[in-house]
Amino acid sequence: xxxxxxxxxxxxxxxxxxxxxxxxxxxxxxxxxxxxxxxxxxxxxxxxxxxxxxxxxxxxxxxxxxxxxxxxxxxxxxxxxxxxxxxxxxxxxxxxxxxxxxxxxxxxxxxxxxxxxxxxxxxxxxxxxxxxxxxxxxxxxxxxxxxxxxxxxxxxxxxxxxxxxxxxxxxxxxxxxxxxxxxxxxxxxxxxxxxxxxxxxxxxxxxxxxxxxxxxxxxxxxxxxxxxxxxxxxxxxxxxxxxxxxxxxxxxxxxxxxxxxxxxxxxxxxxxxxxxxxxxxxxxxxxxxxxxxxxxxxxxxxxxxxxxxxxxxxxxxxxxxxxxxxxxxxxxxxxxxxxxxxxxxxxxxxxxxxxxxxxxxxxxxxxxxxxxxxxxxxxxxxxxxxxxxxxxxxx
Amino acid sequence: xxxxxxxxxxxxxxxxxxxxxxxxxxxxxxxxxxxxxxxxxxxxxxxxxxxxxxxxxxxxxxxxxxxxxxxxxxxxxxxxxxxxxxxxxxxxxxxxxxxxxxxxxxxxxxxxxxxxxxxxxxxxxxxxxxxxxxxxxxxxxxxxxxxxxxxxxxxxxxxxxxxxxxxxxxxxxxxxxxxxxxxxxxxxxxxxxxxxxxxxxxxxxxxxxxxxxxxxxxxxxxxxxxxxxxxxxxxxxxxxxxxxxxxxxxxxxxxxxxxxxxxxxxxxxxxxxxxxxxxxxxxxxxxxxxxxxxxxxxxxxxxxxxxxxxxxxxxxxxxxxxxxxxxxxxxxxxxxxxxxxxxxxxxxxxxxxxxxxxxxxxxxxxxxxxxxxxxxxxxxxxxxxxxxxxxxxxxxxxxxxxxxxxxxxxxxxxxxxxxxxxxxxxxxxxxxxxxxxxxx
Numbered sequence: 103x104x105x106x107x108x109x110x111x112x113x114x115x116x117x118x119x120x121x122x123x124x125x126x127x128x129x130x131x132x133x134x135x136x137x138x139x140x141x142x143x144x145x146x147x148x149x150x151x152x153x154x155x156x157x158x159x160x161x162x163x164x165x166x167x168x169x170x171x172x173x174x175x176x177x178x179x180x181x182x183x184x185x186x187x188x189x190x191x192x193x194x195x196x197x198x199x200x201x202x203x204x205x206x207x208x209x210x211x212x213x214x215x216x217x218x219x220x221x222x223x224x225x226x227x228x229x230x231x232x233x234x235x236x237x238x239x240x241x242x243x244x245x246x247x248x249x250x251x252x253x254x255x256x257x258x259x260x261x262x263x264x265x266x267x268x269x270x271x272x273x274x275x276x277x278x279x280x281x282x283x284x285x286x287x288x289x290x291x292x293x294x295x296x297x298x299x300x301x302x303x304x305x306x307x308x309x310x311x312x313x314x315x316x317x318x319x320x321x322x323x324x325x326x327x328x329x330x331x332x333x334x335x336x337x338x339x340x341x342x343x344x345x346x347x348x349x350x351x352x353x354x355x356x357x358x359x360x361x362x363x364x365x366x367x368x369x370x371x372x373x374x375x376x377x378x379x380x381x382x383x384x385x386x387x388x389x390x391x392x393x394x395x396x397x398x399x400x401x402x403x404x405x406x407x408x409x410x411x412x413x414x415x416x417x418x419x420x421x422x423x424x425x426x427x428x429x430x431x432x433x434x435x436x437x438x439x440x441x442x443x444x445x446x447x448x449x450x451x452x453x454x455x456x457x458x459x460x461x462x463x464x465x466x467x468x469x470x471x472x473x474x475x476x477x478x479x480x481x482x483x484x485x486x487x488x489x490x491x492x493x494x495x496x497x
Numbered sequence: 498x499x500x501x502x503x504x505x506x507x508x509x510x511x512x513x514x515x516x517x518x519x520x521x522x523x524x525x526x527x528x529x530x531x532x533x534x535x536x537x538x539x540x541x542x543x544x545x546x547x548x549x550x551x552x553x554x555x556x557x558x559x560x561x562x563x564x565x566x567x568x569x570x571x572x573x574x575x576x577x578x579x580x581x582x583x584x585x586x587x588x589x590x591x592x593x594x595x596x597x598x599x600x601x602x603x604x605x606x607x608x609x610x611x612x613x614x615x616x617x618x619x620x621x622x623x624x625x626x627x628x629x630x631x632x633x634x635x636x637x638x639x640x641x642x643x644x645x646x647x648x649x650x651x652x653x654x655x656x657x658x659x660x661x662x663x664x665x666x667x668x669x670x671x672x673x674x675x676x677x678x679x680x681x682x683x684x685x686x687x688x689x690x691x692x693x694x695x696x697x698x699x700x701x702x703x704x705x706x707x708x709x710x711x712x713x714x715x716x717x718x719x720x721x722x723x724x725x726x727x728x729x730x731x732x733x734x735x736x737x738x739x740x741x742x743x744x745x746x747x748x749x750x751x752x753x754x755x756x757x758x759x760x761x762x763x764x765x766x767x768x769x770x771x772x773x774x775x776x777x778x779x780x781x782x783x784x785x786x787x788x789x790x791x792x793x794x795x796x797x798x799x800x801x802x803x804x805x806x807x808x809x810x811x812x813x814x815x816x817x818x819x820x821x822x823x824x825x826x827x828x829x830x831x832x833x834x835x836x837x838x839x840x841x842x843x844x845x846x847x848x849x850x851x852x853x854x855x856x857x858x859x860x861x862x863x864x865x866x867x868x869x870x871x872x873x874x875x876x877x878x879x880x881x882x883x884x885x886x887x888x889x890x891x892x893x894x895x896x897x898x899x900x901x902x903x904x905x906x907x908x909x910x911x912x913x914x915x916x917x918x919x920x921x922x923x924x925x926x927x928x929x930x931x932x933x934x935x936x937x
């Protein structure tokens with residue numbers, strides 16, 4: 103019996119249990135539902151839960167064990183649920199606390215849903231760690247961590263050093279931050295300190311629109327517009343290279359993408375600086391820009407650092423822009439107009455297409471994923487701690 | 498001896514310098530905003546100018562006689578014997594019809610060989626005609642007008658992508674063919690028409706960019722959004738309700754909160770690795786399936802839904818809860834009967850924005866095999882959730898990896914479709930907020 107058919111049957115029978123429970127409660131009450139502790143509706147729900155919960159748990163357990171799915175086993179499981187529902191039906195009295203039972207079950211469901219977030223983190227960690235261990239059994243960890251050459255070869259004898267990929271990742275992110283931090287910060291300062299409400303109402307959504315655009319759009323923009331432009335106008339005339347895909351292309355476009363992250367977070371933080379600090383400074387005769395530079399920004403600095411760290415974590419984990427804009431050649435070079443590659447690009451290239459999960463060339467993607475996860479995790483937690491601490495300061 | 502008189506009405510050098518610094522600083526801020534808005538404009542203009550032409554496609558109108566002796570070799574007229582004729586045979590039929598039509602209209606072919614003339618028509622035209630005949634066997638023996646697609650290079654010529662100079666160097670097109678195309682356009686045989694196939698056709702192979710469409714990708718994205726909506730709405734709301742209304746302050750709930758905040762910032766590609774390891778390698782679900790894509794996107798979207806949902810619940814004033822509790826409702830009833838309905842507009846707004854983000858996400862889908870070439874439409878739900886499909890953003894990526902520049906136009910066109918969907922979703926979110934938002 104297929105899962106969807108089973109679920110449909112379960113749903114139908116649970117509905118029947120609900121109707122039966124309601125009817126039974128009304129009968130027990132003898133026409134006057136004020137005699138009941140709980141409403142008939144709640145008795146019905148209680149009966150439906152009493153039927154569906156054991157049946158669902160039984161079915162899941164059976165499936166996990168690798169058996170089940172046959173007609174007889176399914177009927178047995180449904181009979182189990184029916185027996186539990188029957189017990190509740192027989193025990194139904196006016197003073198039965200059906201509402202409390204239903205609410206306890208609801209609360210369990212709510213808790214289970216919240217725990218999914220923790221389960222996801224554990225799932226990410228486990229899926230990364232197991233395959234990474236498998237990788238390190240086939241390829242020495244020291245060579246991965248300190249190797250300066252990246253040349254995967256599915257016939258064996260690959261060099262899988264992470265250093266060139268790490269270099270590419272950091273280089274692209276650095277360019278992106280060099281674009282986004284000044285622009286984002288100045289935009290935030292202007293919007294919170296100078297702009298009239300009308301300008302603010304127009305500019306803020308426009309900048310935030312940049313954050314709502316999917317990264318594949320930025321990737322295509324890098325590939326068909328920014329890359330050729332940089333190549334034809336800057337790189338080729340100055341003799342820096344002939345590649346459209348380059349660190350500068352990916353970095354510039356990624357910088358545009360993270361402007362709104364820097365600006366909206368900084369905007370919140372600058373707004374949280376108490377007005378009394380500004381008034382004090384202005385009262386002493388400082389100009390608005392002096393007030394901002396010497397009073398507001400130092401007070402907001404921890405929060406802004408947090409915002410920049412979050413933006414950096416975003417840049418390091420970004421995939422589509424670098425896949426389309428940065429190139430695929432792993433290189434250790436200082437020339438920003440040369441094609442280089444990042445960890446995320448290599449995760450994509452090693453895991454798409456035909457993959458062999460026994461080869462170190464495939465498994466290396468999990469080691470790269472773990473490295474990426476740990477770097478971004480460290481940045482995120484650091485940023486969260488800083489921002490949280492800072493918020494408390496002025497509350 | 499008196500000090501030199503200094504008027505407060507005349508600015509001294511130092512004040513002037515300070516005022517200049519002030520003006521400069523202000524200009525920097527304005528410049529930063531203008532720069533951001535300009536970049537947004539350039540981005541949109543670049544995509545639109547590259548992609549709008551994908552919605553129009555060159556078609557050649559040719560009258561073709563469907564000779565029963567050629568089309569229906571079995572001679573029985575039933576679908577089985579019609580199916581025995583290949584698309585290539587139909588292609589030859591169309592090529593011959595084109596040659597005859599050119600001769601009838603006495604359009605000079607400029608010494609082109611029959612093969613070169615046939616090369617003006619897409620290989621897809623034969624397959625389309627075959628499907629048309631299979632759908633309506635009574636057409637056999639009649640003369641029908643075929644609106645065949647022109648090949649990508651001819652299409653590119655009318656859109657300005659291919660020029661006579663570039664054709665000189667191109668092995669796939671000759672300048673003479675372009676002259677012939679000009680003559681055919683002047684004779685009314687060839688024209689740019691609205692390209693409905695772009696929205697309905699499946700992807701096409703490297704050799705026929707003119708036939709490639711977004712049909713499978715749109716259906717795949719739609720299926721994934723159904724999965725994401727169906728799972729993340731109940732789970733996200735339940736988690737938000739628990740954390741905001743019921744959770745005691747202890748280390749366990751603190752752990753959950755830190756987890757959610759962190760998951761919202763984990764790179765999306767890591768979720769792809771999780772999907773590959775957990776859903777495909779461990780649970781054994783098929784690759785390229787919308788169900789797997791939907792599950793991965795659900796895990797990714799959940800924290801992004803929980804955070805705004807909590808904010809919406811928090812915005813409901815405690816007096817509402819107190820009033821409900823005061824007249825004897827249980828805590829569960831006060832939440833589900835009063836707080837949740839009042840917070841619903843805010844929750845839904847967050848949900849739509851989360852869905853829009855999920856719709857545009859690409860990287861995790863690449864890892865679970867949605868980048869594969871899929872010709873067949875996935876079936877109807879629920880079985881269709883396990884059929885191979887692609888997704889809109891992945892189709893864009895896929896097309897950027899092809900050599901023919903005609904696919905770049907298609908990729909930009911697909912972005913326009915994607916952005917149109919996002920625009921609709923975000924507009925719905927804004928409308929919802931405007932219409933139902935309540936300030937306490």
